Amino acid sequence: MTRHETFPTKSIADKDFVLATDLDGTFLGGTEAERRQFYDWIEGTRARVGLIFVTGRDPGYVRELTRKRRVPKPDFVVGDVGTTIAEVDEDHFLTPIPELEAEIEKAWNNAGMRVQAALQGVGGLRLQSTGFRHRVSYDMDPDRFEARALDIVAGLGLDALVSDNRFFDVLPKDVSKGPSLLRLLTHLGVDSRKVLVAGDTLNDLSMLAMGLPAVAVGNSEPALLERVAELPHVHAARQAGVAGIAEAILHHKLLA
Known part of the structure; x- marks a missing residue:
């Protein structure tokens, strides 16, 4: 060589x-x-x-x-x-x-603005500043978090994921x-x-x-x-x- x-x-x-x-x-x-x-x-x-x-x-x-x-x-x-x-x-x-x-893109279907509008005013969630393509993410205060957020996300046909008891992610279904x-x-x-x-x-x-x-x-x-x-x-x-x-x-x- x-x-x-x-x-x-x-x-x-x-x-x-x-x-x-x-x-x-x-x-x-x-x-x-x-x-x-x-x-x-x-x-x-x-x-x-x-x-x-x-x-x-x-x-x-x-x-x-x-x-x-x-x-x-x-x-x-x-x-x-x-x-x-x-x-x-x-x-x-x-x-x-x-x-x-x-x-993933098809399952998300440009849902970002719909998610933010639907979760506006829900206690214990603060929208993260980073712009994501196929998700919406929040910092979560577990003491103030309102569980109705889970039902709201499900109603949009999307998935919600809580992790480390401080993050709340809205993701495309499955x-x-x-x-x-x-x-x-x-x-x-x-x-x-x-x-x-x-x-x-x-x-x-x-x-x-x-x-x-x-x-x-x-x-x-x-x-x-x-x-x-x-x-x-x-x-x-x-x-x-x-x-x-x-x-x-x-x-x-x-x-x-």
Whole structure:
């Protein structure tokens, strides 16, 4: 091989292991030393390890995170609580995959303004300033929250998701992290047996419950731990954040 030749880049389907992970509290969780060690391991094994972020965060946040905060760049992102499915280029830009988002866009049907109008005046909800394409999200005050918001959203033919007892997301019907991740893995031809799904709050439940090897990291929301307690494929890690992910990789024997 000459100095100008390079080995072909493996597609994510050909890699030995794929980590599909939530960000806040999970891939961004743990001590600074634990994060640095785990991120260095990811970067050192990229030929064998694929990385997918499955997050409630928006594309702009993910790009800022990986460009300026020394967090490994993912191969793909399932963002906005499952309403964005995108690939990531060398410049850290996220490009939505139209064939995977078509059903999401149809299910949403430009509902943003209708949702905001219907929930205006409902106690305990404060609209988040970030503009999302296929969702509406609120910060939630659990002491003031009015449960009628759930009925209002259902009446609009949409889904409501409460997570960490402080976030209220309105999503297209039957769209969340789990179904969107599964749609992406199928599209990419990834063998689900070599995927580890990692999360820490109730908005991760739909992906942890899919039947793939999974971990609820040690600092998980108690409500999530309660819901996954009887699922044998979900490892309840003792350690928090990235240390819990590493613990689960060993527990599930996912990478030699």
